[in-house]
Amino acid sequence: MTSSPLTAPAGFRAAGVTAGLKASGRPDVALVVNDGPLAVAAALTTRNRVRAAAVDLTRRHVADGTARAVLLNSGCANACTGPAGRADAEAAVSQTADLLGVAPTDILLGQTGIIGHRVNQQLFHNGIAAAVAALAADGGTAAAQAICTTDTVSKETFVNTGEGWSVGGIAKGAGMLAPALATMLVVLTTDAVCTAAELDTALRQATAVTFDRLDSDGCMSTNDTVFVLASGASGVRATPAQLGEALTSACRDLARQLLSDAEGANHDIAITVRGATSQEAAVAVGRAVARSNLVKTAIFGNDPNWGRIVAQVGTVPADVAPFDPAELAVTINGVTVCAAGQATATPQVDMRARDVAIDIDLGAGAAQATIWTNDLTHAYVHENSAYTT
């Protein structure tokens, strides 16, 4: 039996089944179980103040740094559902805990789909039972499929550290989303030996330079969660640095897969801001440019429109990102189109490839950062307007 990427690290089983929560009839309930010996866990959740029940539950249950399993469903985000939605989440987790013979507080929950609707309890109940029955050492791929919403492909990753332990992962979603669907869920696994504090630190390091720098359409979801479970089954102690590097590699690969599958996008855009006084300044400038509809439509039109880029750079407050507008330089796909804040001779820029590299030099310092985004296309408008709740 070949193992899937998520369950390739030792000590994990997973499943993905069809409960009927999605009208499409595709798989919609996933379960990832950590068989130990360790039950170390960490999770990062959306910063949105309007949070789904699953997010609050996960925050409470992972606070002690331990978890035995992550239950996930697609087809319904169970967000903005009030006390009834919270009770639904508790019931699903209790059922899973009973079937696995663990405490409910050792189960984490990720839900994704339409906002404002409760999950059909009977269908979910049956789906959970089926998922527990289907748990397998090669079940990661089925789990990856069961968390998809409008994804056109499921996303999996595997990082072999060469140190006797590895990292696996699955992900769903991206910023450019079908209407009212919550966005991103990620589950990572590792068989390294580590503490909860080390795992939490490594997860924060990894997401800060990967998922946190992916800004597809600037819309923050109510359900985003990145889970990581460590089984310790390799028996090998990972150093904090190794753990951070391995999780970063896994997250970077999944982030790229999310970007490539963003709905309606024709171009993947990497905005690198250099010459900044701090990494925070570089991120702020990159994010401002990534959120400009005028920049994103220009890229859709294969137009290296640097005027829109520098106009957007200029919107970042001076206390956030100090720079002199007369020092700005912009290079698109290797061609410098603006230097010293003015037009260059404007040579031809080839914009036909899917990948577009925008390089902005603030000329103010030595820090840099890269933000990834997409272009704004007719397909984005169509996919996000043609649907009625």
Added chain:
Amino acid sequence: MTSSPLTAPAGFRAAGVTAGLKASGRPDVALVVNDGPLAVAAALTTRNRVRAAAVDLTRRHVADGTARAVLLNSGCANACTGPAGRADAEAAVSQTADLLGVAPTDILLGQTGIIGHRVNQQLFHNGIAAAVAALAADGGTAAAQAICTTDTVSKETFVNTGEGWSVGGIAKGAGMLAPALATMLVVLTTDAVCTAAELDTALRQATAVTFDRLDSDGCMSTNDTVFVLASGASGVRATPAQLGEALTSACRDLARQLLSDAEGANHDIAITVRGATSQEAAVAVGRAVARSNLVKTAIFGNDPNWGRIVAQVGTVPADVAPFDPAELAVTINGVTVCAAGQATATPQVDMRARDVAIDIDLGAGAAQATIWTNDLTHAYVHENSAYTT
């Protein structure tokens, strides 16, 4: 001879001529002259750090609270043009001052059009001479036409206060713009008697609740300027309160005209946030919702998608806008679709009219504010991607 709105207040002449700065051959140079007896002036300019030469010149020349004329051109923003662009701006203003027999520092400048290109000096020189020759007491309408870029109609307004003095105005542009064109220029005139400080205060009051609450696509231009000239020709002293009210009325009317002409828009959206702890909190929430592409595409699809609205409300930090997500209510076109943070019975919402009213109640206080925006449509993507610099 009938007077145009801009020159209806006593003491003003204006002109609009064709200099050939636009490929379309439409009028592109405008001049508005204040014949006094007073020469009181104020101006508010873009907060963008990447500013056109005209913006810096206007800030310097209006600092003393006096101006005799505003020179404007469309077809070229003269932004990101470095020292040469600054010299071009000075030359245009000096020529205008010489022809009018006033000091160069009493001329203000507004320019709009493509970023990164200098204005053709010979064409502009001839255009300025033609504009001075064409100055007339009914020239306001021609001036309004000459500042248009992608506007489908020119914008004019007139407010008769019934106190013996009035306010006139012209405007161009809107946030949803053709590529690389700078955005908004407004010229207001009044024959009231007032001081420069009073005029400046009234202008800030007026723009804070009108143009500053118009957020068409979140993109801040390099050239935005609102000018106001007071001639005192009525001989009537306006109280500060009267002046603020009259300018606010004129600005509100022009802001509505800009919104209605925003490119590619199918819906004008008024987002009213009430129940806020402060007006700043209400503005922050309204602006966040106005900038959500997921909300804007949903409205284009006539979809009363409140899940996307509350998800966007939740992105506003708690220190900016305190509220409890469990208290949120959303009403769309008079139908309450979300109450106490949850779905209501979801009655039918009729979204077919051009005007859409989104009412968000934070349930946290007594302050409120309204932000105006547009939907995000195929036409917006087309008009902003089909053009190549």
